[in-house]
Amino acid sequence: VVTGQTEVGAETVIHPFAVIGGIPQDLKFKGEETRLVIGARNRIREHVTMNTGTEGGGGLTRVGDDGLFMAGCHVAHDVQIGDRVIVVNNAALAGHCIIADDVIIGGLSGVHQWVRIGQGAIIGAVTMVTNDVIPYGLVQAPRGVLDGLNLVGLKRRGVPRADITALRAAFQMLAQGEGAFQDRARRLGDETQSDYVRQIVDFVTAGSDRSFLTPG
Incomplete structure (x- = not known):
């Protein structure tokens, strides 16, 4: 219908x-x-x-x-x-x-x-x-x-190896870095040259009605 x-x-x-x-x-x-x-x-x-x-x-x-x-x-x-x-x-x-x-x-x-x-x-x-x-x-x-x-998905879409490496490093910083989650993302934004990492930074710093899922 x-x-x-x-x-x-x-x-x-x-x-x-x-x-x-x-x-x-x-x-x-x-x-x-x-x-x-x-x-x-x-x-x-x-x-x-x-x-x-x-x-x-x-x-x-x-x-x-x-x-x-x-x-x-x-x-x-x-x-x-x-x-x-x-x-x-x-x-x-x-x-x-x-x-x-x-x-x-x-x-x-x-x-x-x-x-x-x-x-x-x-x-x-x-x-x-x-x-x-x-x-x-x-x-x-x-x-x-x-x-x-989602490493399998990244590889299937042909994301360059250098960007996958940058994403892995970014995830480690978000998971284990000092300060609040948004502050860690801002520091990533100051350091990264990867457009894929920049997507994460922009997503986290854009503001939201919800909190963020973080590593358990």
Whole structure:
């Protein structure tokens, strides 16, 4: 079922029993006209639900291009999803989440409201994510813990070896350096010449409604 104020991009395939564009599951919603915009070439499998936005959240839920949303997953109101994102079976994204490009969210995982997940991060199966995840982070365990970098994903995308080495060093500084997490990131920004490390610095210093997942 495709309903409501919903736009679906070219070559996106929606499988049976999905409900796309349903009203938000938010008690504050009073029937305002809000939207869901889905990009091109997405694959949306059976029993997926994607809701429109809310007036208080900007009125728009957005899904990028080339994503895969496996059976039973949920995209709540006002979520913003980038390109090439994979959401595995029965994972749920709560309202207002921001999911950057190339993220993978494992099956049966839950992402808390307002959480940001940075580019190229991977969330293991059956994981609760309650705080922001840095770009290229690897999150595991039932209660999400930042457990390293998504090295497999970096290599698959052809990231240069020098940048992977720089990312590893940056992770060690973030994990073990002195001072607050944001202060460590600022020091990285003063030292790095890697654009990939700069993405982490910019993500951490941008400000957020949530704290950050840190190494356990």
